[in-house]
Amino acid sequence: MSTAARTRKPRRTLTPVTVTASYPSFRAGRVEAWSAVSDDGVWAYERLEMSGTPWSILHKPTGIEVGTWAGTLSEAREMTANGSALADVELQTAHQRGEHAERDPGCVKCS
Ligand SMILES: [Zn+2]
Numbered sequence: 001m002s003t004a005a006r007t008r009k010p011r012r013t014l015t016p017v018t019v020t021a022s023y024p025s026f027r028a029g030r031v032e033a034w035s036a037v038s039d040d041g042v043w044a045y046e047r048l049e050m051s052g053t054p055w056s057i058l059h060k061p062t063g064i065e066v067g068t069w070a071g072t073l074s075e076a077r078e079m080t081a082n083g084s085a086l087a088d089v090e091l092q093t094a095h096q097r098g099e100h101a102e103r104d105p106g107c108v109k110c111s
Helices: 073-081 084-096
Strands: 017-024 031-038 043-047 055-059
Touching: 031 073, 043 073, 055 073, 055 084, 073 084
Parallel strands: none
Antiparallel strands: 017 031, 031 043, 043 055
């Protein structure tokens, strides 16, 4: 009897959101989301009108934009669910407090 277990892709946790703007896409011929807010009101997601249409993530309590863009809304929601977006905001907050006298390699404001 085989004991090989089927490896399953880990389930991704996504922040629950409400889409606040969506428009029909001329290329895909379907409606696509362009902005959203998290249901807890902490995060605002905005699709950028530029090559690749990345998503920017805004931390509303601080007004800080996360230093890394996401490729899709799902990816952006994953970043806010898994804590990486908040870690980036905390890094930028520390920068604003002047705690990065020596350059922090993870900080978008230092680079
Ligand atoms: Zn910094």
